[in-house]
Amino acid sequence: KDARIALNALEMATLATPPDADGKRHISLPTIEDAVQHRALRYDKAGEQHYDIISALHKSLRGSDPDASLYWLVRMLEAGEDPLYIARRLVRFASEDVGMADPQALVVAMAAQQAVHFIGMPEGNLALAEAVVYLATAPKSNSLYQAYSRVQKEIKYGSSESVPLHLRNPVTPLMKDIGYGKGYKYAHDYPEHFVEQQNLPDSLQGRRYYTPSDQGYEKQIMARLKAWWA
Known part of the structure; x- marks a missing residue:
């Protein structure tokens, strides 16, 4: 994950550096540091934006909007978010917001988690995208969540x-x-x-x-x- 962030920062530094007369780009350490800082400002995994964007993903999924769901997913992945964190949230969503309206949703979410764990990133990004589109376009029901809450309250x-x-x-x-x-x-x-x-x-x-x-x-x-x- 750290290597991926470093490569992304190097790519940003390269794009930010104009070529010389020979068409070569000379990347300096300060330019790379600026790129890393710029990237961190765009998405702080421990800060407010981290929670805002995962909330936006969850609400877009619940709202049956595959385009918005994909947008927020890719925003997180490209910023270096832990893909397994996203996978865990998708698994929870499958049970909480789709539930028995489409029991296959949980299978798809778990398969995405296993794919990310098995092949890693960036190859696992499409498995997460597949799960996101499936969940966004699945019928929605929170009756399972409500049922569990009722029993929990009873106990x-x-x-x-x-x-x-x-x-x-x-x-x-x-x-x-x-x-x-x-x-x-x-x-x-x-x-x-x-x-x-x-x-x-x-x-x-x-x-x-x-x-x-x-x-x-x-x-x-x-x-x-x-x-x-x-």
Whole structure:
């Protein structure tokens, strides 16, 4: 990464130096230092602009704008941003803002991360670009994020109910004698491999944490859940 930054600075210094009468460019150390400083001013990885641009990328992805998303991605990469940092943000976005509307989004984001890790940069830049375009043009849903937040809140405010006996695994004869596993219905023994039974603790029966949206693959999920749990 440092070598790439140095090469970029050298290129900037070369472009900033006019050729002499023989067409040669004489690059001085001060010119290179100025180029490095100019580059640092354009993008400070530890400063405000770092967070502004990653925020712009995230919001452009959420806004389904592939052109703006690519612009902010390339801005970061060309400034020397850690590509794995970007990849991690794309993985998070795939789950948080696309989610079950297109489960393949997470696969694509993880594949981009693996590609960057495997072949490095700059060759890995197109893998990140591919992931960015895929995520920007994918159907959006935050229902998975909302579902997790609902359960998290439930647990935070005191819900730590016992596991119903029929869901417990009777690993010893004594456990079986006191009712572990008793009455459990094995779904594969029923038509369409589904059977309605209690899976939440008694006090939480009827809770609905996950509500699919009407976007993308979640339409199929919604129809399936209605057929099972109507």
